[in-house]
Amino acid sequence: MASLTCPQLDESADVVVVGGGITGCAIAYRLASEGFGAVVLDKRQLYTQASNSNAGNIHQQIIPGSVFEKNGWPWVETFAKTISYNVEAGQEWVNLGEQLDVDIDFKMVGGIVVAETAEDMAMLERKISLERRYGGTSEMVDAAQLRALAPYVSERCVGGSFCAEEGRANPHKAVAALARAARGKGAKFLSGVEVADVRDDVMGGQVVVTDSGAIRARHVVFACGAESDTLLKRIGYQLNNPRRAIQTMVTEAVSPFMHRLFYHARRRITMKQVANGNVIIGGGWPAQHGTQEDYTRTLSESISGAAAIAQDVVPRVGDLSLLRAWASVIAQPVDGLPVVGRVPGKENCWVVIPNNNGFTLAPVLSRMIVEMLQEKRSSSDPSLFDPARAAVAMT
Numbered sequence: 001m002a003s004l005t006c007p008q009l010d011e012s013a014d015v016v017v018v019g020g021g022i023t024g025c026a027i028a029y030r031l032a033s034e035g036f037g038a039v040v041l042d043k044r045q046l047y048t049q050a051s052n053s054n055a056g057n058i059h060q061q062i063i064p065g066s067v068f069e070k071n072g073w074p075w076v077e078t079f080a081k082t083i084s085y086n087v088e089a090g091q092e093w094v095n096l097g098e099q100l101d102v103d104i105d106f107k108m109v110g111g112i113v114v115a116e117t118a119e120d121m122a123m124l125e126r127k128i129s130l131e132r133r134y135g136g137t138s139e140m141v142d143a144a145q146l147r148a149l150a151p152y153v154s155e156r157c158v159g160g161s162f163c164a165e166e167g168r169a170n171p172h173k174a175v176a177a178l179a180r181a182a183r184g185k186g187a188k189f190l191s192g193v194e195v196a197d198v199r200d201d202v203m204g205g206q207v208v209v210t211d212s213g214a215i216r217a218r219h220v221v222f223a224c225g226a227e228s229d230t231l232l233k234r235i236g237y238q239l240n241n242p243r244r245a246i247q248t249m250v251t252e253a254v255s256p257f258m259h260r261l262f263y264h265a266r267r268r269i270t271m272k273q274v275a276n277g278n279v280i281i282g283g284g285w286p287a288q289h290g291t292q293e294d295y296t297r298t299l300s301e302s303i304s305g306a307a308a309i310a311q312d313v314v315p316r317v318g319d320l321s322l323l324r325a326w327a328s329v330i331a332q333p334v335d336g337l338p339v340v341g342r343v344p345g346k347e348n349c350w351v352v353i354p355n356n357n358g359f360t361l362a363p364v365l366s367r368m369i370v371e372m373l374q375e376k377r378s379s380s381d382p383s384l385f386d387p388a389r390a391a392v393a394m395t
């Protein structure tokens with residue numbers, strides 16, 4: 001067994017959380033609030049990966065754009081089941097800043113989806129009726145209602161839909177606030193500590209082997225985002241969990257004109273204006289992910305593609321200077337559902353890998369895993385996210 005004498009690491013912890021992104025920080029906050037001694041280990045600086053790069057949208061609805069054409073209706077029907085979890089998450093976000101005693105720039109601004117054609121409108125009607133089965137609250141709006149909600153949209157927009165229960169928060173402030181609150185309740189965070197393996201301890205529990213020594217833990221929670229596969233494979237759990245590099249960009253700050261989240265029924269775009277006036281433009285445009293783990297690069301065709309749609313549907317955006325684009329990697333579970341629960345065959349090992357709504361879902365997925373670890377009955381049904389469904393035979 002590896003040495004347990006590294007000065008950075010305690011000898012033992014109730015729970016070791018591997019990964020200090022928003023998922024790991026939210027889990028540490030929940031654990032510490034429940035009286036667990038939690039230690040979060042991250043091989044880099046804390047929250048520098050997807051959790052530092054996201055657009056900060058708190059989604060309720062299925063993000064439309066090209067998702068329907070790309071994945072097909074059966075995939076969308078399964079994915080729609082996550083709506084009820086998004087609804088719960090939205091409710092948790094409402095109070096999160098107050099709970100953490102930090103202004104995280106949260107606003108429930110609502111989200112509009114614009115349609116340019118009758119086919120777009122028909123698709124939105126179908127999407128909304130599916131979402132309503134799982135608690136979705138979007139409604140169709142005609143052209144006049146759309147303009148009342150969003151006067152800045154192009155004349156070509158013939159109507160769309162509106163979901164009042166969608167919002168935004170500042171991802172940097174939110175994740176830092178979760179970590180700070182967790183620390184305040186006794187959780188420990190160590191950056192620059194890579195977990196290489198997790199073994200069964202002869203004394204019961206687990207031994208977490210790192211490049212800085214080892215630490216014993218009653219439980220281990222894996223919250224490694226897009227890199228989950230590598231470590232989980234070491235403990236015999238191979239996931240069908242491809243990763244995907246995506247990019248986002250931001251314009252100069254201007255006085256407020258766009259108050260809501262913005263989506264298009266068919267075209268790949270999400271937009272919103274944040275608290276300090278910048279417009280964030282995203283929509284899951286592809287970026288490049290190199291063979292080296294930390295290498296991501298924005299693609300100029302994604303920048304020009306997103307910019308073209310953005311100014312086409314919101315002409316005012318065409319007057320704004322683009323400041324910066326950036327990319328990061330997200331986990332992309334093939335069925336679009338998060339992976340949350342006990343690692344198959346491992347009594348004390350747990351995993352949380354969000355889907356593409358990992359910022360939105362962090363308050364709910366963290367609560368679910370801490371309830372599971374306590375063997376409490378969860379108010380949110382975890383069976384949909386069962387890790388066993390995402391396992392593939394070891395090669």
Ligand SMILES: Cc1cc2nc3c(=O)[nH]c(=O)nc-3n(C[C@H](O)[C@H](O)[C@H](O)COP(=O)(O)OP(=O)(O)OC[C@H]3O[C@@H](n4cnc5c(N)ncnc54)[C@H](O)[C@@H]3O)c2cc1C
Pocket residue numbers: 018019020021022023024041042043044045046047048049050051052053054055056057058059193194195196223224225226227228231246247248282326327328329330352353354355356357358359360361
């Ligand atoms: C461009 C972009 C825009 C997005 N926009 C939104 C949005 O608007 N709304 C939304 O809901 N979601 C959005 N997302 C998705 C969201 O950001 C992610 O789902 C979420 O941040 C994932 O958080 P995480 O903590 O699980 O993973 P990460 O933030 O990736 O954190 C995982 C951590 O684990 C660490 N780690 C990995 N392996 C090890 C190891 N062996 N030992 C120690 N540490 C390890 C890593 O260093 C990393 O810090 C977006 C993502 C991107 C990239």
